Amino acid sequence: MGKKEYIHIEEIGEFGLIEEIKKMFPDRRRNETLVAIGDDAAVLNIHDDFLTLLSTDNLNEGVHFDLFYTPLKHLGFKSVSVSVSDICAMNGEPLGITVSIALDSRFTVPMVKEFYEGVKIACEKYNIDLIGGDTTASYKGLFINTSIIGKVEKERVAYRHGAKPGDLICVTGDLGGAYIGLLIMQREKEVHIEAPLATIKLEGYEYPISRLLKPEARLDVIKILRELDVVPTAMIDISDGLASDLLHICTSSNVGCVIYEDKFPIDPVVYRTALLEFNLNPTTVFLSGGEDYELLFTIPEKYGPLFENHPDITIIGKILPPEEGTYMISKSGNRYELTAQGWDAFRKYRRENQ
Amino acid sequence: MGKKEYIHIEEIGEFGLIEEIKKMFPDRRRNETLVAIGDDAAVLNIHDDFLTLLSTDNLNEGVHFDLFYTPLKHLGFKSVSVSVSDICAMNGEPLGITVSIALDSRFTVPMVKEFYEGVKIACEKYNIDLIGGDTTASYKGLFINTSIIGKVEKERVAYRHGAKPGDLICVTGDLGGAYIGLLIMQREKEVHIEAPLATIKLEGYEYPISRLLKPEARLDVIKILRELDVVPTAMIDISDGLASDLLHICTSSNVGCVIYEDKFPIDPVVYRTALLEFNLNPTTVFLSGGEDYELLFTIPEKYGPLFENHPDITIIGKILPPEEGTYMISKSGNRYELTAQGWDAFRKYRRENQ
Numbered sequence: 001m002g003k004k005e006y007i008h009i010e011e012i013g014e015f016g017l018i019e020e021i022k023k024m025f026p027d028r029r030r031n032e033t034l035v036a037i038g039d040d041a042a043v044l045n046i047h048d049d050f051l052t053l054l055s056t057d058n059l060n061e062g063v064h065f066d067l068f069y070t071p072l073k074h075l076g077f078k079s080v081s082v083s084v085s086d087i088c089a090m091n092g093e094p095l096g097i098t099v100s101i102a103l104d105s106r107f108t109v110p111m112v113k114e115f116y117e118g119v120k121i122a123c124e125k126y127n128i129d130l131i132g133g134d135t136t137a138s139y140k141g142l143f144i145n146t147s148i149i150g151k152v153e154k155e156r157v158a159y160r161h162g163a164k165p166g167d168l169i170c171v172t173g174d175l176g177g178a179y180i181g182l183l184i185m186q187r188e189k190e191v192h193i194e195a196p197l198a199t200i201k202l203e204g205y206e207y208p209i210s211r212l213l214k215p216e217a218r219l220d221v222i223k224i225l226r227e228l229d230v231v232p233t234a235m236i237d238i239s240d241g242l243a244s245d246l247l248h249i250c251t252s253s254n255v256g257c258v259i260y261e262d263k264f265p266i267d268p269v270v271y272r273t274a275l276l277e278f279n280l281n282p283t284t285v286f287l288s289g290g291e292d293y294e295l296l297f298t299i300p301e302k303y304g305p306l307f308e309n310h311p312d313i314t315i316i317g318k319i320l321p322p323e324e325g326t327y328m329i330s331k332s333g334n335r336y337e338l339t340a341q342g343w344d345a346f347r348k349y350r351r352e353n354q
Numbered sequence: 355m356g357k358k359e360y361i362h363i364e365e366i367g368e369f370g371l372i373e374e375i376k377k378m379f380p381d382r383r384r385n386e387t388l389v390a391i392g393d394d395a396a397v398l399n400i401h402d403d404f405l406t407l408l409s410t411d412n413l414n415e416g417v418h419f420d421l422f423y424t425p426l427k428h429l430g431f432k433s434v435s436v437s438v439s440d441i442c443a444m445n446g447e448p449l450g451i452t453v454s455i456a457l458d459s460r461f462t463v464p465m466v467k468e469f470y471e472g473v474k475i476a477c478e479k480y481n482i483d484l485i486g487g488d489t490t491a492s493y494k495g496l497f498i499n500t501s502i503i504g505k506v507e508k509e510r511v512a513y514r515h516g517a518k519p520g521d522l523i524c525v526t527g528d529l530g531g532a533y534i535g536l537l538i539m540q541r542e543k544e545v546h547i548e549a550p551l552a553t554i555k556l557e558g559y560e561y562p563i564s565r566l567l568k569p570e571a572r573l574d575v576i577k578i579l580r581e582l583d584v585v586p587t588a589m590i591d592i593s594d595g596l597a598s599d600l601l602h603i604c605t606s607s608n609v610g611c612v613i614y615e616d617k618f619p620i621d622p623v624v625y626r627t628a629l630l631e632f633n634l635n636p637t638t639v640f641l642s643g644g645e646d647y648e649l650l651f652t653i654p655e656k657y658g659p660l661f662e663n664h665p666d667i668t669i670i671g672k673i674l675p676p677e678e679g680t681y682m683i684s685k686s687g688n689r690y691e692l693t694a695q696g697w698d699a700f701r702k703y704r705r706e707n708q
Binding site for chain 1: 371375400401410414416449461471474483485488493503
């Protein structure tokens, strides 16, 4: 056995592992398969008029969520939102979702129903059906998998790979809230563990906490784009962090990009809390926070005027030819190269458990 | 809080829990949803010509498999087979599968590749693509989820609910092998733990062990049915055990049934090992074994002659009007009511960990 036998997953990270798996499956066996691994959802060409979309996500206790501060109903809602967001990222319409859970012996029937109550609220919000799932025992911990099916007209599908130099870079909502929500909840958890009778302070932090516990997929923005008759040239949902996800688009599209710090939409509470309570640069939080489930997309420049001063969409930069690199211009006019400091489940886990 | 708060899942079992969840989602929100929870796969009517099928399965370490005696490559193959079997059970054709894994820190990159090597072999066998998946860290244990998409012509779909009195009951292959394979492996594991240097005896048991570790979905039978132009009136795959799965068909179709012990296809090694080494009645193993992933289906009586002496399909009984009950006629001519002694992950887990 060579050295190769001992490569641990943390050394190559989640993306490295996905690349290794992808390399093992170089060929498409079926004509129906347009996109397999490598975008927000698989794309199948089963029928003449629509493309079929399929995406799957794991949410694992101790890695993706902490039941100490995550109500089960919120978790059910979030599980659905995370998957709906993947269909949104293809500019598609979600149809139905399967929600599978593996449970250890802590869980009672009412707890499971509480979780599915959140699933139900989300299904109503996004107008989709719960169409299946598997319920099994686990040795230890709660494991959730969601798989979602959606559809999109062939002329409206948005991949990661279609961005062109000159396109504008747009982001929905604001970013960094979920990460600050996580820091607040971890801080309050530590306080509680050290002093169980101390008051948990959550007042004033409702927005970042809701971003963490109950994120909403931007299906509303997909409808706005449809009404405006705009098809993004590339799109991704922001789960790993803006910098990481923007670099995914640039790599897939073989382009560069520039984004402008003075355009970044950051919520005032998130901004203040990052800076004053956690001693963090709000721009770093914006670029690397992750888990906000907003959409990042590119559009031809001619559509720019449609999104100036738009309440839900902000233009933050421009796609460039590949040789110009991928960078940010700071408020003071300096150039900073973008690096993928995205959220990586394996590294995070390792860090917290060393 | 009333007594209701304390209902543990083992008290109602997996099927009870699914019923509770099903009750929470009484309405279909979308016209596309033909079948949500309650069959082997969800059935969506997205397009004119075909129905779209979607199914999902969990395979959890310590509950569904034991890495002590399960090679990762076999496990990858089995994960795909289990899902393909669900599409077969709808008389459909599988198209693509997502395979998601949650891994703890024991796992190295080559181990993950070994697992996906098995996935690849299965994808080649069933002519499907790996179209996605999620790879995440777990706190402890290996968790696998597969979600599969397939299609079936509208006039060929087979639900659980279409069986009619007079229909013949057919089963593919032979049953009980996977359960005997499990007993053999558990026995050898115990021997190994007590005496690590003792020889593990697997010679002669290749068939039941392969049934446990590397089950094959009966996509070949779906093709045979297509070639013979036969559409089953009802179909299910045998994952929980013949008795349990036949009762699912009878309940869904509101019919009774009779099956004949002297018709039961049991492999000779399985028969002998059950009887002589584990002191088990082979008929009980046949009825309740589970995990064989064969197909159970019903056909109009007129098709009977097509399946007499068929190498892959055995007629074992007949559908009856509901008032006649659900029973077996033994070799000695006695009547025994069928009970669902199917495999239930929650009860099994509880039993082994008390």
